[in-house]
Amino acid sequence: MKWIKLISIFTFIALFSTVNSEAAEPEQVHLSTTGIPGEMIVQWGTEEDTMVSCPSDNIVEYGTDNDNLNLSENGNSNMYLWTTCTHTTQLQNLNPNTTYYYRVGGEGEWSSVYSFKTIKENPDKIIIGAIADHGTSSNAQETTSNMENENLDLVIHPGDISYANGAGSGNGVGDQSVWDEYQNQIESLTSECPHMYAPGNHEEDAEPYGFDAYESRFFNPGQNSFWYSFDFEFIHFVSISSEHDYEPGSTQHTWLRNDLEDANNNREKYPWIVIFAHRPMYSSNGDGDGHGSEIEFREAMEGLLFDYQVDLAIWGHDHHYERTYPVFEENVYSNNSGNLDDPFYKPGATIHIVAGMAGRSTYDGLEEPQPLWSAYREVSYGYTFFEATKTTINYKFIRNSDLSVGDEFWITNTIGSEIHTEIPDNTNHSINDTQEKTIIEQIKELNYIGTPLTVIIMATTAIFSLKLRKK
Numbered sequence: 001m002k003w004i005k006l007i008s009i010f011t012f013i014a015l016f017s018t019v020n021s022e023a024a025e026p027e028q029v030h031l032s033t034t035g036i037p038g039e040m041i042v043q044w045g046t047e048e049d050t051m052v053s054c055p056s057d058n059i060v061e062y063g064t065d066n067d068n069l070n071l072s073e074n075g076n077s078n079m080y081l082w083t084t085c086t087h088t089t090q091l092q093n094l095n096p097n098t099t100y101y102y103r104v105g106g107e108g109e110w111s112s113v114y115s116f117k118t119i120k121e122n123p124d125k126i127i128i129g130a131i132a133d134h135g136t137s138s139n140a141q142e143t144t145s146n147m148e149n150e151n152l153d154l155v156i157h158p159g160d161i162s163y164a165n166g167a168g169s170g171n172g173v174g175d176q177s178v179w180d181e182y183q184n185q186i187e188s189l190t191s192e193c194p195h196m197y198a199p200g201n202h203e204e205d206a207e208p209y210g211f212d213a214y215e216s217r218f219f220n221p222g223q224n225s226f227w228y229s230f231d232f233e234f235i236h237f238v239s240i241s242s243e244h245d246y247e248p249g250s251t252q253h254t255w256l257r258n259d260l261e262d263a264n265n266n267r268e269k270y271p272w273i274v275i276f277a278h279r280p281m282y283s284s285n286g287d288g289d290g291h292g293s294e295i296e297f298r299e300a301m302e303g304l305l306f307d308y309q310v311d312l313a314i315w316g317h318d319h320h321y322e323r324t325y326p327v328f329e330e331n332v333y334s335n336n337s338g339n340l341d342d343p344f345y346k347p348g349a350t351i352h353i354v355a356g357m358a359g360r361s362t363y364d365g366l367e368e369p370q371p372l373w374s375a376y377r378e379v380s381y382g383y384t385f386f387e388a389t390k391t392t393i394n395y396k397f398i399r400n401s402d403l404s405v406g407d408e409f410w411i412t413n414t415i416g417s418e419i420h421t422e423i424p425d426n427t428n429h430s431i432n433d434t435q436e437k438t439i440i441e442q443i444k445e446l447n448y449i450g451t452p453l454t455v456i457i458m459a460t461t462a463i464f465s466l467k468l469r470k471k
């Protein structure tokens with residue numbers, strides 16, 4: 001039977017190895033980050049005539065003058081069982097607070113010129129976008145174009161990205177060209193702002209693909225495509241996978257424990273920990289099988305989020321927006337409103353967000369009554385983003401329909417303070433004198449406000465609300 005095997009292999013090679021020595025036109029330009037200031041990862045795709053080799057170059061020409069791209073960097077490329085070649089080139093030693101213009105490709109085929117702006121040195125604030133369950137619908141495209149107006153420094157995407165596999169995990173080989181379509185549709189945003197991903201169930205295709213498209217098309221700075229972390233200004237970001245083994249004792253679980261332990265010991269430098277993955281530990285949208293709170297995932301990993309005081313967890317999978325109170329094992333740790341005059345202050349447990357409203361579809365399966373841990377939920381298309389300083393996070397859900405704010409909340413923190421882990425005996429946790437002093441100092445540090453009047457108003461309202469809570 002050996003000769004049959006040999007004939008099959010030669011047939012395969014004959015079919016797919018018609019090597020085109022000419023470069024293909026660059027497309028699907030997208031940025032990602034190592035987290036290191038002064039670095040940017042530039043990626044793009046070329047559609048080749050073969051699945052086995054990539055003749056197109058990996059060059060980025062760039063500079064601070066649109067008409068003089070005087071710097072050049074080379075990178076590498078990879079392919080999977082598809083004709084799209086992904087090129088990855090790392091730029092280093094970029095100046096802060098600078099607009100860089102760039103084009104990608106090489107001799108014979110250059111892209112048009114794109115641009116991105118680096119973050120200024122020691123910024124007062126950064127702006128992070130977060131969406132999941134995106135796809136290629138008109139609603140998805142509206143989300144992308146609305147996000148372009150937010151001056152985002154980074155976008156995190158907790159999975160179900162293009163829906164190339166269409167039918168869902170393991171239900172047949174999808175259409176890989178949907179990945180190309182998606183990455184071209186979102187290019188206007190991804191070419192100017194780095195994106196970082198976590199794998200969703202729709203990133204897994206039937207064999208022989210598996211997660212190949214996800215792994216091939218997107219950079220991440222970890223040893224592993226499915227769980228990795230990076231520091232980005234004030235925030236330690238952790239991307240994990242709800243699609244791989246996460247049970248205690250698994251490689252992923254052990255890695256997460258070590259990573260969060262290190263991050264929690266490094267709060268002085270990176271005061272916030274934000275985790276993201278696809279399936280939600282908390283969701284009250286149970287529309288259809290396999291939706292709602294992912295109980296097994298929660299039972300396996302929520303303890304780590306609590307032990308190391310992860311501030312925010314951002315999920316997708318359910319196609320709506322939802323935000324919990326700070327919660328652990330379904331117990332609410334603080335029922336502050338989260339408004340500017342009543343922010344969550346070291347709440348002691350993680351606030352969970354479901355951001356699956358980016359465009360694929362909406363789910364109308366909100367459970368009634370609304371669980372006590374659910375602070376806000378809405379079935380509308382839109383996007384989320386948050387502004388982070390060293391001491392505050394201000395999170396917003398924006399509706400696509402009229403760009404109004406559907407939900408907004410504030411968390412405050414104080415660098416160097418002990419993390420509050422006491423379990424209060426009711427949902428209105430008490431604040432002692434030491435904490436009162438700290439929160440006043442905290443509010444004085446809110447440099448994102450910019451106007452002394454606002455600082456005075458915030459300090460007054462915070463002291464007033466503390467006194468009310470004491471009564």
Ligand SMILES: [Fe+2]
Pocket residue numbers: 160200201202278316317318
């Ligand atoms: Fe999903």
